Amino acid sequence: MSEQTAGIGNASEFEDSGPAESAPGNRIVQGVLWGLLILSILVAPAFLYPVFVMQLLCFALFACAFNLLIGFTGLLSFGHAAFFGGAAYFAGHAIKVWGLPPLFGIITGALGAAVLGYLVGALAIRRQGIYFAMITLALAQIVYFFALQLPFTGGENGLQGIPRGTLFGLVSLNDPIVMYYFVAAIFMIGFLIIYRTIHSPFGQVLQAIRENEARALSLGYNVDRFKLIAFVLSASLAGLAGATKAVVFQFASLTDAHWQTSGEVILMTLLGGMGTIFGPIIGAVTIVTLQHELASIGSWVQVVIGGIFIVSVLLFRRGIIGELARVLKVSGV
Template sequence: MLSRARLAPLALWALMLGFVLIAPAFLYPVFVMQLLCFALFACAFNLLIGFTGLLSFGHAAFFGGAAYIAGHVIKMWGFPPLLGIITGALFAAALGWVVGSLAIRRQGIYFAMITLALAQIVFFFVLQMPFTGGEDGLQGIPRGYLLGFIDLNQPLAMYYFVAAVFLVGFLLIYRIIHSPFGQVLQAIRENEPRALSLGYNVDRFKLLAFVLSAGLSGLAGSTKALVFQFASLTDAHWQMSGEVILMTLLGGMGTIFGPVVGAFIVVALQHVLSGIGSWVQVVIGGTFIACVLLFRRGIVGELARLLRISSL
């Protein structure tokens, strides 16, 4: 008989997979695709803050930068969609190496401020470069054909492609967390001086975690650009970095499924309350405050505590 510690994660896996498979039957596919892109973005960010202990205020640079690069190579260079989003993810990983190499020289709030400053430089380039479309954004990104014969202009084909990208990204993050590499990252989060004294090259591990997080964030941004056939300044704005922090903390920082839950809540509130205009941010902020006061570990974190499970 399965113990509670194993049954709860299996139940969450089954619930998530079931939702991903049947969601188009009762929800608007574009909404669910947006949800999956942001869920992957939040999971990638959680790999850095939740399992390495590094707070980045500049992850929008990787999310938005990859969206523009993927959109450009697909639209102007004729890349197929799969190769386009991989190109965007690789660009984000390379940008993450540059940003991370500079940022990891400092800790705490100084690390966060460096990531924010460098992300604003990326935002400036996105605004000024001729191929990005400036304030109008990069429009008309074609979805094309997956593997040469699957028409991604068909809603269900596009949906299951996005679902596959999300599941691959999520499984990769899950494997990283449960690998020896992931255990070292958590050791750095808990006690960096002790990890250093054990002989680990802490800066190298932190940089690799930063690059992986940036690349997976870029994968999410590239996929979102393909879904909406559009890359905008909003994707690279500092507010996007704030939103992914909100999603992660709301669901549960340092948990596996928490960012997915947090992304679902934030994206759902944005859609349901879109009719009230800018007041939607007030409602989301109030929801966040209430959850922080009632669920200090996040929703999934508190659920794990109640069930006395070490990790969900």
């Protein structure tokens, strides 16, 4: 029996006990959440400022990409802002200086983040636990230093004036509504990639590694290889979000690559529900909305968000979606 064939069967042994994802209740809840997600994306511009919703979608994709790593592989990265911010600079430079169309500039940013992810992951996965997390933080700080010092990044002023251009040379992305649905399409593509990965045999192996790495290793899996692939995939999707954000705001800044952004995406994931599918979206929407609505109180917004995080950890340890799934006794959400 081949390694992959054996893995499909054995990986299921690691899955959490509980209702099967094919149970009617699970399908209904999943259908409702999918319906709400799609409906919200379609009608949001009619009720909210399109640029604000685009920001929500970018951070939601960033949080979902991070959740693929921590929630389904069990790897805590303190340096994911390096891929988010690095891709923003890559995309901005490719569009502004090289003259690439925005779509290809975003793809360039995602590919650049994938390369960064491979370099960081190849070093970091040699260690586990807090050592892995600290290595990712240290390497992310190196990326931040380069973003501060390299000439093309603009230093503390950031990379400004990134043109939105046109889509396929036909439709101008300077129209906020056109730009919004372009960003929405990118978000859905990224989210569907994550969803399909989670529900694939590869995703089952990742969850097996998360639950019991030693047992996965004893079954014959090359654990380090699976971890590295998951890390690169997570980094590239985080880069996709960062590159898209740079085009939306026509600006790439040091904030995108700062360690605080890494902390925020961890908070989004934990608040929404680590290891859930829709949780990071809820967490991202909650945090970004609070930052936007409480901007008038200045730095005190961090105190408010910190308080909310403490309450959530104490009272909703599974996150918003995790607690909802527990109450409804469903899984796979």
